[in-house]
Amino acid sequence: MTSTKLTTGDKEAQALNHLISAIDKNKPTEAQRAELVRYLEKTPAIAESLGSVSRALVERISETLYGGGASRIAAKVHLDNMRKELEEAGESPLEKMMIDHILLAWLRLQDVEWFYQNKTSGQYHISEAEHWEKRLSAAQRRFLRASETLVKMRRLMKEPKSPVLNMLLAQQFNQR
DSSP states (O other): OOOOOOOOSSHHHHHHHHHHHHHHSSSSOOHHHHHHHHHHHHHHHHHHHHHHHHHHHHHHHHHHHHTTTTHHHHHHHHHHHHHHHHHHHHHOHHHHHHHHHHHHHHHHHHHHHHHHHHHHSSSHHHHHHHHHHHHHHHHHHHHHHHHHHHHHHHHHHOSSOHHHHHHHEEEEEEEO
16 A cells, blocks of 8 residues: 555644654654554544555545546545445444445446546457456446445344334344
């Protein structure tokens, strides 16, 4: 994974950036490692943003697709808006992971769509078109499967209103 720096300007963020740089560049001391662990334990949101592989992949794919300009910034804002639209109050950590997976699958789908369009416009070899058609179909399936999984997960996590339905669900889960 690439090194990550925080962009806020306060002293605490600067100290954390310095610590991250020291750990990334050198052989960190046990004290540096322990200090980073203490900081990340007291700020789980930063630990999540620095330690999430799916978010790092989103960054990498965005960089490939959009470069470093305004389009990439717009794409990040768009993904953040999509995340907010998918999130629900009081969601579980599992739902959050699934939302990250959906966004990653969506971004990969966009990536494959882009390549498919570029490879199949103009003159192209039929085997190349078939290759990109298969990749596009696979990316679409992954995105749909991830989206359906979130819907199913949310449906299962909600408490059914009916006591009879509760009993039937309990019996069904006990049989497995």
